[in-house]
Amino acid sequence: MKFGVIRFPGSCDEVDALLACERFGDAELLWHGDRELKGADVVVVPGGFSYGDYLRAGAIARFSPVMEAVSEFAAGGGLVFGICNGFQVLCEAGLLPGALLPNEELRFICRQMDVVVENADTPFTRTCARGERLSIPMKHMSGRYYAPGEQLDAMEANGQVVLRYAPGGPHNGSARDIAGVTNEAGNVMGLMPHPEHAVDPLTGSTDGGKLFESLAREAAAVAA
Amino acid sequence: MNAGTVPAPHRELGLTDSEYELICDRIGRVPNGVELAMFSLMWSEHCGYKHSRQLLKTLPTEGKAVVMGPGENAGAVDVGDGLVVAFKVESHNHPSAVEPFQGAATGVGGILRDVFAIGARPIAILDSLRFGELDSPRSQFLLDRVVGGIAHYGNSIGVATVGGEIAFEAPYEHNCLVNAMCLGIGPRDKLIRSAAAGIGNVIVLFGALTGRDGIGGASVLASAELGEGDAAKRPSVQIGDPFEEKRLLECSLELLDGGLLRSLQDLGAAGLTSSASEMASKGEVGIDIDVARVPLREPGMEPFEIMVSESQERMLCVVEPDRLQAVLDVCAKWEVRATAIGEVTDTRHMRIFSGDEVVGDIPVEALVDDCPVYTLEPEAPSEPIYPRPPARVEPPVDGEELLLELLRSPTVASKRWAYEQYDTLVGSRTVRRAGAADAAVLQLAPDGGRGAIATAIDGNGRRVAIDPYTGTVENVLECARNLACVGAEPLGLTNCLNFGNPEKPHIAWQLTESVRGLGDACRALGVPVVGGNVSLYNEGSEGPIYPTPIVGMVGWLPDPERVPSSAFVEEGHEIALIGPYRPSFAGSETEKLTGGLADGLPPLDLEEQGRALGVIRDAAREGLVASAHDISEGGLGVTLAESCMGGGLGARVELPHTGFAPLVFGEGAGGVVVSGTGAAMAELERRLGAESFFRLGVVGGDRLEIVKADLTQAGEAALAASGAPEEVAQAFRNRLPDSVPAASLSIPVADLTVAFESGIPAKFS
Numbered sequence: 001m002k003f004g005v006i007r008f009p010g011s012c013d014e015v016d017a018l019l020a021c022e023r024f025g026d027a028e029l030l031w032h033g034d035r036e037l038k039g040a041d042v043v044v045v046p047g048g049f050s051y052g053d054y055l056r057a058g059a060i061a062r063f064s065p066v067m068e069a070v071s072e073f074a075a076g077g078g079l080v081f082g083i084c085n086g087f088q089v090l091c092e093a094g095l096l097p098g099a100l101l102p103n104e105e106l107r108f109i110c111r112q113m114d115v116v117v118e119n120a121d122t123p124f125t126r127t128c129a130r131g132e133r134l135s136i137p138m139k140h141m142s143g144r145y146y147a148p149g150e151q152l153d154a155m156e157a158n159g160q161v162v163l164r165y166a167p168g169g170p171h172n173g174s175a176r177d178i179a180g181v182t183n184e185a186g187n188v189m190g191l192m193p194h195p196e197h198a199v200d201p202l203t204g205s206t207d208g209g210k211l212f213e214s215l216a217r218e219a220a221a222v223a224a
Numbered sequence: 225m226n227a228g229t230v231p232a233p234h235r236e237l238g239l240t241d242s243e244y245e246l247i248c249d250r251i252g253r254v255p256n257g258v259e260l261a262m263f264s265l266m267w268s269e270h271c272g273y274k275h276s277r278q279l280l281k282t283l284p285t286e287g288k289a290v291v292m293g294p295g296e297n298a299g300a301v302d303v304g305d306g307l308v309v310a311f312k313v314e315s316h317n318h319p320s321a322v323e324p325f326q327g328a329a330t331g332v333g334g335i336l337r338d339v340f341a342i343g344a345r346p347i348a349i350l351d352s353l354r355f356g357e358l359d360s361p362r363s364q365f366l367l368d369r370v371v372g373g374i375a376h377y378g379n380s381i382g383v384a385t386v387g388g389e390i391a392f393e394a395p396y397e398h399n400c401l402v403n404a405m406c407l408g409i410g411p412r413d414k415l416i417r418s419a420a421a422g423i424g425n426v427i428v429l430f431g432a433l434t435g436r437d438g439i440g441g442a443s444v445l446a447s448a449e450l451g452e453g454d455a456a457k458r459p460s461v462q463i464g465d466p467f468e469e470k471r472l473l474e475c476s477l478e479l480l481d482g483g484l485l486r487s488l489q490d491l492g493a494a495g496l497t498s499s500a501s502e503m504a505s506k507g508e509v510g511i512d513i514d515v516a517r518v519p520l521r522e523p524g525m526e527p528f529e530i531m532v533s534e535s536q537e538r539m540l541c542v543v544e545p546d547r548l549q550a551v552l553d554v555c556a557k558w559e560v561r562a563t564a565i566g567e568v569t570d571t572r573h574m575r576i577f578s579g580d581e582v583v584g585d586i587p588v589e590a591l592v593d594d595c596p597v598y599t600l601e602p603e604a605p606s607e608p609i610y611p612r613p614p615a616r617v618e619p620p621v622d623g624e625e626l627l628l629e630l631l632r633s634p635t636v637a638s639k640r641w642a643y644e645q646y647d648t649l650v651g652s653r654t655v656r657r658a659g660a661a662d663a664a665v666l667q668l669a670p671d672g673g674r675g676a677i678a679t680a681i682d683g684n685g686r687r688v689a690i691d692p693y694t695g696t697v698e699n700v701l702e703c704a705r706n707l708a709c710v711g712a713e714p715l716g717l718t719n720c721l722n723f724g725n726p727e728k729p730h731i732a733w734q735l736t737e738s739v740r741g742l743g744d745a746c747r748a749l750g751v752p753v754v755g756g757n758v759s760l761y762n763e764g765s766e767g768p769i770y771p772t773p774i775v776g777m778v779g780w781l782p783d784p785e786r787v788p789s790s791a792f793v794e795e796g797h798e799i800a801l802i803g804p805y806r807p808s809f810a811g812s813e814t815e816k817l818t819g820g821l822a823d824g825l826p827p828l829d830l831e832e833q834g835r836a837l838g839v840i841r842d843a844a845r846e847g848l849v850a851s852a853h854d855i856s857e858g859g860l861g862v863t864l865a866e867s868c869m870g871g872g873l874g875a876r877v878e879l880p881h882t883g884f885a886p887l888v889f890g891e892g893a894g895g896v897v898v899s900g901t902g903a904a905m906a907e908l909e910r911r912l913g914a915e916s917f918f919r920l921g922v923v924g925g926d927r928l929e930i931v932k933a934d935l936t937q938a939g940e941a942a943l944a945a946s947g948a949p950e951e952v953a954q955a956f957r958n959r960l961p962d963s964v965p966a967a968s969l970s971i972p973v974a975d976l977t978v979a980f981e982s983g984i985p986a987k988f989s
Contacts, residue, residue: 012382052467
C-alpha cells in the first residue's frame with residue numbers, strides 16, 4: 001500500500017510524516033500544485049504552518065489544486081488523515097466538522113500527552129483498544145476544537161470522537177477534551193497531536209505508529 | 225554623480241571625524257550620500273569588528289573536524305558519513321530591547337539564514353537570554369515577548385528549538401541579551417562558500433521585497449549604547465516573516481542540490497551593502513549592482529536606502545548566465561521572487577547604478593578591509609564596577625528554606641514555561657529535549673543509526689563580572705561538561721561576546737581577559753572556535769551589562785540509545801560526585817541571594833579539568849552511568865534536587881562536617897553528579913581515582929535528604945580533597961555569611977517541585 005503526504009508551502013512536519021509512513025508502507029510526497037494523488041491509498045495532510053497560517057490556520061491551503069483531488073478522493077471513500085495543520089486544513093475544506101480556534105492561553109504548547117482511544121472501530125484506530133492510552137506529543141497554537149453542542153452530541157453518538165485528551169488535559173480549551181474526530185462516513189480523520197512524532201523509541205514513544213499501522217492494514221485489506 | 229537625497233552627515237551615521245577623513249583619503253574625494261551610508265555600516269563595530277578583531281585573532285581555529293572556520297556565514301565540522309554540521313550563534317540584543325517580539329524573531333531568522341547560506345538544512349535552534357530581575361515589570365514584558373518571538377519564528381519555519389538558558393540579573397534591566405544559535409546539517413560535498421566568482425556571472429537577489437525597515441540597524445542600534453528615546457529607533461527594527469523564510473530556505477537548498485549556484489550569501493546587517501561587498505572581497509572581484517532593478521516594497525526609495533535596507537528574508541547568489549533561467553524556475557516553484565540585479569566584474573570596485581547613472585563607486589578593499597582597527601586600552605578597574613545585588617534572604621536562614629529559595633529563584637527555576645512554547649520535536653531527531661538532559665541530543669538518522677550530535681549553550685555573566693578570565697574558562701568548561709554528560713566529544717565552539725562599551729578601559733579589560741580565558745580553555749580542551757559574533761556597547765544609563773560571553777558547542781556521540789538522563793532513574797542506584805570540584809561561595813547563587821558579590825574566583829587547573837571530562841564522557845558514552853548531571857547554578861544541593869525531580873525519585877546522601885555548607889550551596893567548575901549500579905560506580909572510582917570520586921549515597925524514597933555525617937576519616941579526607949581544600953577555604957570561605965546553614969536537610973521531592981515550578985509564573989499579568 002502507499003501513503004501520499006502533501007507538501008504545501010509552509011508545511012513543517014511533512015518529512016516527519018513521510019518517515020513515519022515509510023515504517024508501515026510505501027510513501028511519497030505530493031506537491032500542493034498538482035491535481036493528482038499518484039495512486040496513494042491513504043492521503044496524509046501534515047502539520048506545519050501552510051501559507052504561514054496567515055488569515056487563519058489552514059484557510060489558504062484548502063484552495064490548493066491538490067485539495068480538489070483530496071476532496072474527490074474523500075467523497076469516493078478514500079482514507080484521509082489530517083494531523084495538526086492538516087486537521088485545520090480539512091476543517092477549512094469542509095471535509096471535517098467543527099473548527100480549531102487559538103489555544104485558550106493564546107500560546108503555542110508543545111508537550112508529550114496521553115490521549116485516550118474513544119472509538120477503536122475506525123480505519124485509523126483498529127490496532128488500538130477502546131480506552132487505551134497513547135502517549136503522543138501535541139504542539140500547536142490553534143488546537144482548541146470547537147463545534148456547537150448539538151453537533152458534538154451527534155458526533156459522539158455517531159462514534160466520530162475518536163481520541164480525547166486524557167484527564168489533566170492539554171489546557172488548550174478543546175471542547176469536551178477532543179483531540180481527534182472523523183467525518184460522518186468515518187473515512188476522513190483529523191488529529192491535533194502528532195503521531196508521526198511518536199514512532200521512534202529514541203524520540204520518546206512509539207504509540208503513534210499504531211495509527212499508521214491501522215491505516216496501512218486497512219488499505220491493504222481494501223486492495224486485497 | 226547624483227546620489228539623490230544626501231543622508232545625515234557622517235557623525236549621525238556613527239562615524240568619527242578621523243574615520244571620515246580616512247574615507248576621503250582612501251577614495252581620493254569626498255564620498256557622496258550613497259557611499260557614506262555604505263561606509264558607515266561597513267565600518268561600524270557590528271560589521272567591521274574594529275574593537276575586537278585583534279583579540280579574535282588570538283583564538284584557536286584549527287581542528288581535525290573543522291570544515292569551515294571563522295569568516296564564512298557559519299562554521300562547519302565533519303560528523304562522518306560525508307555529513308557536516310554547520311552552526312553559529314549571533315546576538316540580537318538591541319533590536320530586542322527596542323521591540324522584543326520582532327527583535328527576537330528576526331534574530332532567529334538571521335541565524336537560520338547564516339546556516340542555510342552555506343548549504344546546511346537548519347535542524348535546531350538554541351537561545352541564551354538575559355533579562356533584569358523578574359520582579360521588574362519591564363523584565364516580565366521582555367521575557368514574555370522575546371520567548372513569544374522566538375517561538376513564533378522557529379515554530380512557523382519548522383526548526384526545533386532544543387535548548388537554551390535564561391538568567392535574570394539587575395545589570396541586564398536596560399539591556400537584555402538575546403543570543404540565538406542555529407545548527408544545520410548537510411552533505412559535505414554540497415557546501416558552498418560566499419566568495420563571488422566568475423567575471424560576467426549574474427548577481428541574483430531572491431526573497432522578500434526591499435523596504436525601509438531596518439535602515440541603519442547595524443550602526444544605529446547595534447554599535448551604540450542604548451539610552452533615552454529608543455522608541456524612536458523602532459523603525460530600525462526589522463519585521464520578520466517566517467513563511468517567506470521557509471520558502472527561501474527550501475528554495476535555497478533546492479538550488480544548491482541542483483548545483484545551480486556559484487556562491488551564496490544571506491542578507492543580514494547592512495543588507496545589500498554588506499553581502500555584496502563581502503562576496504566581492506572574498507572573491508577578489510568587483511560587483512556592479514543596479515538599484516533600479518531591486519524589487520521594492522514601497523515607492524520612492526532612495527538608492528542609499530536600497531543599499532542599506534535590512535529587510536529580512538533575502539539572499540544574494542552568483543549564477544552563471546546559462547543557468548539563470550533554471551535558477552529563476554526553482555524560485556518560481558517555491559513562489560520566491562528572484563531578480564538579476566547585477567554582475568561580477570574585474571574592477572574590484574563596488575559600483576552602484578540607478579539605471580544608467582552611477583550613484584556610487586568604491587574600491588572593495590576600502591569598504592571591507594580598510595576599516596580602522598582600534599587597539600584596546602584595557603585597564604583593570606580600581607573599584608568594583610557593579611553594585612552588590614540586594615539581599616533576598618535575611619539571615620539566619622534555614623538550610624531547607626535556602627534550598628527551596630534557590631529553586632524558586634528565576635535563574636535556577638524550571639524554564640518549562642518557556643520551552644513548552646517551542647516546537648522541540650520537528651525534524652524527528654530530538655532524542656533529548658530541553659529539560660531532559662544537560663545537552664540536547666539529536667540523532668543524525670532515524671533510529672540512531674549514524675550516531676548523534678549533542679549541543680549546549682552556556683554563559684554565566686555574574687561569574688565573568690567577578691573574574692573575567694576564570695569566569696570565561698569556567699564557561700567553556702561548563703559547556704564541555706554538558707556535552708560530556710551525554711557522552712559527546714566537542715568538535716567545535718561558537719561564541720557571542722556580549723560586552724559594554726570597549727572604548728572604556730575597564731570594559732576593554734573585561735573583553736581582553738575574557739578572550740584570553742576563552743582561548744586558553746579552548747586550547748586546553750582541544751576545541752576549535754569555528755565562528756562567532758561580537759556584540760559591544762551593551763550599556764545604558766545604569767551602566768554596563770555583566771560581561772557575558774556565550775559559548776555554544778557541538779559534539780558527536782556514537783550511540784544515542786545509551787545517553788544517560790540528567791534525572792535519577794532507578795531506586796537503589798548509587799550516587800556519586802565526580803570530577804575535580806572545589807566549590808566556594810564566590811559567585812554562587814547563594815552569595816547573590818545573601819546580597820554578596822565576590823571580587824575573585826578560585827583558580828582552576830585546566831589540565832585536570834580536561835582529564836576528568838574525558839572520563840565522564842566515556843562513562844556516559846558506554847552507558848556505564850544511568851544519570852549524569854553537571855553542577856552549575858545553585859550548586860550540589862540544586863543539582864541533586866533536579867535529578868530527584870526529573871525522575872520523581874528521592875535520594876539520601878551523606879556529606880562530611882568539613883565544608884558541609886559550601887559543598888551543598890557553593891559553586892565551582894568541574895563537578896558532575898552521577899548515578900548507576902554499585903558495580904558501575906566501583907568501575908568509575910577505579911578510573912577516576914579517589915581524589916575525583918566521592919560516593920554520596922543512594923537513590924530512593926520520596927525525599928531528598930542531605931545528611932551531615934560522621935564519615936570515616938578516609939571518606940572525609942577524600943571529599944575535602946575534591947571538595948573544599950583549605951587554601952580555597954582561606955581565600956573564599958571567609959566571605960561565607962555566618963548565617964549560611966550547616967545542618968542536615970530533608971525535603972519531600974514534591975515540595976522541591978512546587979518551588980522549582982513557581983519561579984517563573986505560568987502567566988504574567
